[in-house]
Amino acid sequence: MAEEVVLLNFWPSIFGMRTMIALEEKGVKYEYREEDVINNKSLMLLEMNPIHKKIPVLIHNGKPVCESIIQVQYIDEVWSDKNPFLPTDPYQRAQALFWADFIEKKLCVCGRRAWTTKGEELEATNKEFLELLKILQSELGDKPYFGGAKFGFVDIIMIGFYCWFPAYDKFGNFSIESECCKLMAWGKRCMERESVAKSLPDPEKVVGYVLQLK
Amino acid sequence: MGLMNGSNNDEYVRLLGAWPSPFVLRTRIALNLKRVPYEYLEEEDTLNSESVLNYNPVHKQIPILIHGNKPIRESLNIVMYVDETWLSGPPILPSDPFDRAVARFWDVYIDEHCFTSINGVAVAKDEEERKAAIGKLEQCMALLEETFQECSKGRGFFGGDNIGFIDIGFGSMLGPLKVLEQLTGVKFIHSENTPGLFRWADRFYAHEAVKPVMPDIEKLVEFARLKFNTSIFK
Secondary structure (H helix, E strand, C coil): CCCCEEEEECCCCHHHHHHHHHHHHCCCCCEEEECECCCECCHHHHHHCCCCCCCCEEEECCEEEECHHHHHHHHHHHCCCCCCCCCCCHHHHHHHHHHHHHHHHHHHHHHHHHCCCCHHHHHHHHHHHHHHHHHHHHHHCCCCECCECCCCHHHHHHHHHHHHHHHHHHHHCCCHHHHCHHHHHHHHHHHCCHHHHHHCCCHHHHHHHHHHHC | CCCCCCCCCCCCEEEEECCCCHHHHHHHHHHHHCCCCCEEEECCCHHHCHHHHHHCCCCCCCCEEEECCEEEECHHHHHHHHHHHCCCCCCCCCCCHHHHHHHHHHHHHHHHHHHHHHHHHHHCCCHHHHHHHHHHHHHHHHHHHHHHHHHHCCCCECCECCCCHHHHHHHCCHHHHHHHHHHHCCCCCCCCCCHHHHHHHHHHHHCCCCCCCCCCHHHHHHHHHHHCCHHHCC
16 A cells, blocks of 8 residues: 655654654655644644644554654554664663653753743743753763664754754853764754754755744 | 563562552552562652652652562552553453554543542632632543443443553552542532443452452542541541
């Protein structure tokens, strides 16, 4: 049966980037559909993700898979013959899922707050954001990738932030490059992969998007 | 390389937990389902516990499963780890990737919406906030009732004939839900509004992997009264 894969996305979304990278890593051909999430969500989005009405939505042969971390796991399991993202050892998998969860529940939440707070609260948020990046940098250590020698699950979950770093720098009034140079080096390394280069927008475009929001 | 499955199932297993925690309960149910012998260690003061700090320095939270000397953290991760490590006993996650994605989606929903609303009712500062949180929780129940009908397909559990990932994720919330029912007078799982969940809850409570570890509701109510500002409760 011919595979039909559709991705409903909104280009600046760090979440959507994860799914795109995962599909590219597996060499899966898919149809990309841009959603106007602010003004006019499509009927398809509302039907395929009726509970949250959010992107990204992965539609595989008509069946929707929602939540980016779940999508990446799904892609890894369906197209299991190529480039596995997660290790086979259950303990190593648990560690990878732990860090993915950390990025989701701590870094993403803090990152979102950075755009909606002002004054003292913003300063505290920015401080927390840098601390969380440092924790991740410490976890990375001297490894080329979070998973070790190979680009893997945690790298996919985290890398979308890389194209947002200049925006965070500009509005947070700090420099991630000077605070977390190992993490920046990791980001540059990931960008050398075709799957990542294809899936991340130009950071300047992201800055422009944030300027427009503010 | 080691054994066929790559892990030493006979290594010592410890679980650091706290009896009122629904997240700890999930991990105990999973271990029971797989008949894994383990030592349970009650952590009364997790913020000041050396063990908790040592094994979970990032979050300083329980549950923490320690297999040999390897710590596994986050309740759903622990459930998945148990499922992948001890292969005897019924599988907790289904084998089909799409069904697995559905199970994972609902457990994320249960944590991010259902549990958040339960907490919302408990920590509400005034009647208006409490009513809003109750409303959200009722919406969650309606959605989970639909999900139960879809997933169970006429069988006893979300997982089908056996307890699965969603049963464990949501079943662990039954205690807190019953506590809220007692404290607010609102019935969240109802024989008329949520008939599927109503019957499922009894089945879940009676399951051999659940019954021995489900906390006593009266004790949980007492715990909740002490922990939360219950002046707004009945």
